[in-house]
Amino acid sequence: MSERQTPEATPAAEASVDGKSTLSIVLLAWLLPGAGHFLLGRRGLAIAFLLIITCSLGMGLLLDGNLYRIVPNRPLTVLATLACMGLGAPYFVLRFLLDYQGDVVAAGYEYGTAFVLTAGLMNLLLILDTLDITTGKKE
Amino acid sequence: MSHFLLMMLYAFLVSLFFALLWRRGARPRLRLFLQLFLGMMLGGVLLAWLMYPFPAGPPAPIP
Numbered sequence: 001m002s003e004r005q006t007p008e009a010t011p012a013a014e015a016s017v018d019g020k021s022t023l024s025i026v027l028l029a030w031l032l033p034g035a036g037h038f039l040l041g042r043r044g045l046a047i048a049f050l051l052i053i054t055c056s057l058g059m060g061l062l063l064d065g066n067l068y069r070i071v072p073n074r075p076l077t078v079l080a081t082l083a084c085m086g087l088g089a090p091y092f093v094l095r096f097l098l099d100y101q102g103d104v105v106a107a108g109y110e111y112g113t114a115f116v117l118t119a120g121l122m123n124l125l126l127i128l129d130t131l132d133i134t135t136g137k138k139e
Numbered sequence: 140m141s142h143f144l145l146m147m148l149y150a151f152l153v154s155l156f157f158a159l160l161w162r163r164g165a166r167p168r169l170r171l172f173l174q175l176f177l178g179m180m181l182g183g184v185l186l187a188w189l190m191y192p193f194p195a196g197p198p199a200p201i202p
Contacts, residue, residue, distance in 0.1 A: 045159060052156050059148065063140075111145050118149070122156050129160060139163075 036130030056119035064103035065112020086120035150179035
């Protein structure tokens with residue numbers, strides 16, 4: 001753990017990275033997993049992240065995992081929905097265009113849900129990483 | 140697909156993700172990947188082994 005980079009902000013990096021605003025990079029990073037790193041020139045890493053998240057989401061869908069939506073009087077579904085929405089565009093495509101819900105009686109339902117939630121949370125971490133890079137807190 | 144295979148796939152994806160995110164360079168990444176992957180796999184097996192004497196109980200109700 002000692003190899004972790006020490007965060008040092010560089011104010012010059014805050015305004016933009018190659019003309020792209022931080023907000024647009026973060027927004028694209030949310031919409032498409034790996035897009036933020038791709039725009040920042042880390043293309044190999046971006047493709048690896050896209051593959052990992054796609055694989056996790058794909059396994060979740062294959063196992064009929066739950067794509068959470070908010071259920072009244074069940075506050076934990078709010079957090080789970082936010083985690084799933086971390087997927088960005090794939091969440092909205094699955095929910096509104098494909099009307100995907102998952103199958104609660106499927107044998108792999110619980111495992112699938114874990115894969116879907118993990119994919120969303122991984123993309124949220126990528127967004128934070130993109131933000132750290134654009135603001136100069138991380139190399 | 141077996142429970143063990145799913146656990147292995149999950150541990151693989153998560154370990155790979157964090158190794159790429161948190162480390163730079165091949166050797167540190169490989170080291171962290173192995174630490175996380177083996178930690179999750181061995182931890183899972185150990186937890187399953189500790190739970191083995193307990194009865195499974197009735198199946199959970201479908202919500």
